[in-house]
Every structure is written in C-alpha cells, then in structure tokens.
Amino acid sequence: MSEMDKDFTIQSYLEFLQSKKLMGSKCKNCGILYVPVRKLCTKCNISNMEWVEMSGKGELAAFTSITVGTPYFIEKGYDRKRPYCFSIIKLKEGAMVSAQLVGVEESKPETINIGIPVKVKFLETEIKGETKIDLGFEPT
C-alpha cells in the first residue's frame, strides 16, 4: 500500500508527522484543505479526500510564551526560567495549525511579532528510548 492510500484518520496523520511530513486532506469535490486531517468534508457533507503535503511555510497568527507549562513540556525541561512558546500558524495553503514556536527569544516575548514568516521544524523528543516528533515552526 502506498503512503497516499492511508485512511484519513488521526493515526495516519500522526504517522506522517512521525516521518517528518505535515500532511492535510483535500476535498476532491470542493478543494477545501483540512490540517490536521479530516475524513469528512463538512462543507460538502461527503467523504472524498486526497492527501496533500504542506510546503511547511506560513505566518505566525497568534502566540504565547508559557512559564507554567504542561507536564509534557516540564518533562522536556521547560519551566519558569525557561519558558516555551505555543503558537497558531497560518499555513501558506490556508489552514491553521497549533505548534510550538522555536528559534525565538521565549523570555522576551515582546520581541516576537505576529505576522512574521515561519517555516516548519520537526521537533524531536526522546521518550523512553524512542524519538517522538512534534510539530514546530521557526522564523525564516
């Protein structure tokens, strides 16, 4: 089975991500793009999708720098002295995604500007000997 024949499920999307591909599903009927993937086009109310790979380019739509983080990010080594950025990225292709924003001065969030161009960066975390890939973006 070719990669492009994967079913349009969350698990397929995550498997693509794990192989460093940001994929969306595009409705063959109306052309709407869904990222993360969806099997049902809620505009057409039919399921007629194809996988498309994103260019990985976009712009920063909104963000925050978090000092009191989630257990997962605390495990990654972030804390009050070392905050991290959560962001919403508007992809060049139109859809928006949630991602960590890296390559910025998290401790000086006032220096980070909405609208700046960003590109995808797949972030690797070691968990119990295995490498997990999370979606990240950085300024171009």
Place this chain on the structure above:
Amino acid sequence: MGKLAKGVALVGAGMSKFGNHFPVKRNPDLWIDAWLNAVESVDNGIEPKDIDACYVGNYSSDLFNHQGHLGPQMANLVGLTPKPAPRFEGACASSGIALRQAIIAIVSGIHDVIAVSGVECMTELPTAGVTDVLATASDSLFEYPAGATFPGLYATLASAHFHKYGTTAEDLMRVGIKNHENGAENPYAQMQQSIKDMMISKRKRYEEQGREIPDWSDEFDFLKSSANPIIAYPLRLFDCSLITDGAACLFLTSEEKAKDFTDTPIWITGTGQGSAALSLHDRDSLTSFIATKESARQAYQMSGLKPKDIEICEVHDCFTIAEIVALEDLGFYEKGKAVEAIKNGETKRDGALPINTSGGLKSKGHPVGASGAGMAVEIFKQMRGIAERNRQVKFDVEKAMTHNLGGSGGTCVVTIYQK
C-alpha cells in the same frame, strides 16, 4: 425561534462560600452548604417533596476527585432520591447547561420544579494537576502536544486581540482591578480584597520579613512588577481566575407553581446555547467567540431584548481578556471598543453597565462546573436588591444576563432574566 412556550421562574438561589476548602469540605459538603443557602432564599419555603428533579452541573469530579456519577449522589444528600438526577458537562459551562436543560424541561411540561446544582472541588489536586485536568477541556490531540495550557490558550487569543485592536496589558489590568473591587464586597468570594489592599498588605509583609520594601506607586505599578508573575504572556497571575472549591443551587419553577414559593419571582425570558470547534486553530476568528455570539443571538431573540436593554451582566471572566471579548461578542460594545468603555468606568458598579458585580471568576473564584449557577445567584440577589455589603447597584434592576463560557470557548450558554 419564538418566546418560551411557558413562563419559567427563578424563585430561589444560593451558594456555598467559594474558596480553598479541601479537605475540610468536599463536593457533598459544598453542595449541602449551597442547598441550605438557597432554601433560605425562598420566601415561602421549599421542601424536597415540592421538587421534581435535581439537575447537576459538574465538569470533572472524575479527574479532580476520582468520583463519577455525581447526579444521584447530590440528589440523595438533599432528600431528592428517587427523583431524576442527571449530570451535565460542558467544561466551565457545565451548570449553565444544567440551568438551560432545567428551563427546557419545565417548558416541555415534564417537570414543574427543578433544583439546579453546580458543584466542583478542584483543590484536591495541586496546581500542576489542576492545570492538567483543565487542559482536557481543550483539544488533547493537537493543542496539548504543542504545549497548550488553559491560560496559554487565552493568552494566545489575547495576543491576536492586542495585534488587531491595539489592546494593552493595562487594559487587561483594569478588568482585574474592577472585579477585585467588587469581590471585596462579596462575603461568598474567595479573595475578598481589592488589588490595592493586596498591594498594601504585601508591602507590609515584606516590611515584617525585613525584605527590601517595594516602591509600587499604584495598582498598575504593582501589577507590572515581579509580584505579579507572567503565567502565559501577556497574561500574568492577576489576569487568571482562581482555582476554587464551591457549589451553587437554583430553584426553577413553572409559571403556575411560582406563586406557591414567592410573590416576586425572577422570570427567565431567554436562553441560548452555542458551540465552536474545540481547537482554536480550527476557528475562523481568534478575536471573538462564535459560541458566545450564537447563544446571545438566540437568547436576545427569545426575550425580544437587545444588548442596550440589558442593565447588568455577569460575564465569564476566566481570564481578563475573556471579559473584554465577551463584552464585544454580547453586543454591548463594538469590536475593539470595550476597552475604552472599561477605561471610562462604564462597567464598574456605579457605571452605565455594571459587569461582574459579584467579583467575577477572578475574585469570587471559579469552581468550574459551579460557576454558571453561581452567576445566576448574583443576578438573583441584584434583581431583588439584596446583594450584601456595598455591592448592590443603585437602581432597580429589571433586565439582566449571565454569560457562561466553556473551555476555550467551545461551549457557551447565555441566559436572560426579567422582573
């Protein structure tokens, strides 16, 4: 959508003290406190035999207290067994939903008198645990792995509002200052202190500890200092609601039954509920909540009222930015214009449109599943002219509203009350 097919009355309302109560008080204890307080508010008295059902709003006793199935437990504690006792969940809008479902059940004719319960005990977990439980009300598949916390999601929305409308950190601070001034007048509030008084006592504490005495010139200066640390930029500690244990209780009846309990019922004339995509990235707007707009549209239409008719409102200020966005989405002010009105004092107790006279979730506290019912308690008191201490507004309130938002805006319930 027309008017409610039948009149629905609020004939009693009460709450436990909101605060940090665990382990001295747990869900059952908090609920009984709220029940007794509400029973006391019913002019002609109310007994379990008068009541047909108990509608319970609770977000996550499952994760906070390792206890699911709260409905029958709460009903039993106040003598309502074996009557129906469903539980409703919609994150921070859970008891707003219970209230709305009670209205619908009464209008349908299935029940005549319903006790609405809102209850939540959060402090059984430490802050990190609470943060993790609250995060399950956002999108755990795609927002959580990107690092989203609840304050983080609202902070992200704030960044977009700042960018689009020029809103500033000081604009946010004004919301917190006003809500704490109101909460200082509420004996049921968790933090009964104005920010100015907190600043003064903090300075005194530093002095006693022999630490360097800070030279804060006013509240803004205090709020911009390290005494008010960033939680998720641009939100600081005093932009966040509290972690709270508490319960609230409302008695709703049909029009025919209302006179058995009181000569002065508060009529519920509008109810609306809306939804939005769970994840912020799936929404069209990052500066307004479509669920708020939709629920308000329904409630206004049902009651025949317009935003300008509403005289006081309890809005969902889980974060200071949320109050600003709510004032815009509910139609009180144009987008981007609420901050100007706040700056002019319009939303203060003596202003043209008093907002969160209870102290709001910021100062009164935010036991998430109990907060929606808690808002109705304040409206009940204000409309009857019995709000405690110096909190009562100076005019006769005839038309009021509550706005109860769930999670990061995935659910909203709006209710309109008239005399």
